[in-house]
Amino acid sequence: MSALDDNLGKLAGYLARFRDNGIENRIAGQDMGGDGKQFQSISPVDKNVICNVAHGTAADIDRAAQAASDAFADWRDIPATERKKILIRVAEGIEARAEEIALCECWDTGQALRFMSKAALRGAENFRYFADQVVQARDGQHLKSPTLMNVTTRVPIGPVGVITPWNTPFMLSTWKIAPALAAGCTVVHKPAEASPLTARLLVEIAEEAGLPPGVLNTVNGFGEEVGKALCEHPKIKAIAFVGESRTGSLITRQGADTLKRNHLELGGKNPVIVFDDADLDRALDAVIFMIYSINGERCTSSSRLLVQDTIREEFEARLVERVRNIRVGHPLDPATEIGPLVTEEHFSKVTRYFDIAREDGATIAAGGEAVGDEGYFVRPTLFTGANNQMRIAREEIFGPVLTSIPFSSEEEALRIANDTDYGLTGYVWTNDLTRALRFTDRLEAGMIWVNSENVRHLPTPFGGVKSSGIGRDGGDWSFEFYMEQKHIGFATGQHKITKLGAL
Numbered sequence: 001m002s003a004l005d006d007n008l009g010k011l012a013g014y015l016a017r018f019r020d021n022g023i024e025n026r027i028a029g030q031d032m033g034g035d036g037k038q039f040q041s042i043s044p045v046d047k048n049v050i051c052n053v054a055h056g057t058a059a060d061i062d063r064a065a066q067a068a069s070d071a072f073a074d075w076r077d078i079p080a081t082e083r084k085k086i087l088i089r090v091a092e093g094i095e096a097r098a099e100e101i102a103l104c105e106c107w108d109t110g111q112a113l114r115f116m117s118k119a120a121l122r123g124a125e126n127f128r129y130f131a132d133q134v135v136q137a138r139d140g141q142h143l144k145s146p147t148l149m150n151v152t153t154r155v156p157i158g159p160v161g162v163i164t165p166w167n168t169p170f171m172l173s174t175w176k177i178a179p180a181l182a183a184g185c186t187v188v189h190k191p192a193e194a195s196p197l198t199a200r201l202l203v204e205i206a207e208e209a210g211l212p213p214g215v216l217n218t219v220n221g222f223g224e225e226v227g228k229a230l231c232e233h234p235k236i237k238a239i240a241f242v243g244e245s246r247t248g249s250l251i252t253r254q255g256a257d258t259l260k261r262n263h264l265e266l267g268g269k270n271p272v273i274v275f276d277d278a279d280l281d282r283a284l285d286a287v288i289f290m291i292y293s294i295n296g297e298r299c300t301s302s303s304r305l306l307v308q309d310t311i312r313e314e315f316e317a318r319l320v321e322r323v324r325n326i327r328v329g330h331p332l333d334p335a336t337e338i339g340p341l342v343t344e345e346h347f348s349k350v351t352r353y354f355d356i357a358r359e360d361g362a363t364i365a366a367g368g369e370a371v372g373d374e375g376y377f378v379r380p381t382l383f384t385g386a387n388n389q390m391r392i393a394r395e396e397i398f399g400p401v402l403t404s405i406p407f408s409s410e411e412e413a414l415r416i417a418n419d420t421d422y423g424l425t426g427y428v429w430t431n432d433l434t435r436a437l438r439f440t441d442r443l444e445a446g447m448i449w450v451n452s453e454n455v456r457h458l459p460t461p462f463g464g465v466k467s468s469g470i471g472r473d474g475g476d477w478s479f480e481f482y483m484e485q486k487h488i489g490f491a492t493g494q495h496k497i498t499k500l501g502a503l
Contacts, residue, residue: 029213030124056221058229071214087131089209123174156184179478268424272302277430296400349398424464
């Protein structure tokens, strides 16, 4: 039996419960089907129905928000050491079911197993990391003044809403939910309607680990109803969102009347800048990895290649050869490097840019076509002969599509890199240290890697500038979002108090 056949056999066992029972909302530790309406989760691998999913409503959000509010005080006040133990048990539960999570996520999203197998373990790592921060999460400062001993502390903000996307949904859900729970907040989670399977697994694992009912609630549905109700609900104190910039703007407006705190991790059109003094072998590997891994469906993908004109011809030729060799195939085959795109709608969006590239006058040097008709597969694509004013250089395609743009000088590279509405990440390849220092200082991006692909380090801040978002995740930055600062001043003596109305 091949590895693919073995994985398909395991998947069939994992999916049986979804096929038979569907996915219901999970509120206050109970399954709730809302008003009985359902929608279907479709696999992008073969376009077949995976299961039926409860079609959540504003009433479900109201019930979930009330459950999160009712559970908040007890979860906030539980000893930090006990909360830490529960979160570690969640991590252990994720690790125990890592294969199930990975296979279900591959089938639900089209992501290749070689990447999703690690995504589940990264989810466990998120819980372990923030569990380790629980005890000191409320720690503050001692700020002495002439008459007062001033101390600061932090307290959890309250029930929060978490809205997560369909690309690597399990890992991104844990990236938001783990610090919220560690801070002492309760959560209402709205997963993406295109990839609901592993959100259900997460809430099951959390409850089995001892998370009290109502601390984590999951409501499935669509943004125009469920997402809107979550953002507008007065009991929800903050919204953590990952997704499109346009949706992030809408979430800000929806939460305005209730003065919601928002953390928005949004889109990107990220540049990778390759200078002619770079280690070109390593740069080539990183350029390919950061746009074609995870089907190109991630916000930190380096979708614009800015390559110095003195090396452009050679670098692009090597790039074309490598891109044409990338293996497109069944996501459960360990040899597959790119699987199908997540939905028919997204497939249509990505493939539409093949015609747009031609209309703009760019060259399709590799790919630029769909593969087969069984699922939503496309060949990894490279556009050359492009400039930064073309739509393929300005709009977030969010697929395995790279646009190559030449530059001649450092100043031109910086101008092109910054000439975008986005500012999430940037990647710079050069062996000139002073150039790297100059360039990164002026590059408009929230995160920059020099001579490296995106290597995540949990204590560092994660987030963007401009249309790429508001706020930062990671380390103590996550607690700054999910917690409120509190100042207490203690008088240290009988300082003078101004008297009013004294005779």
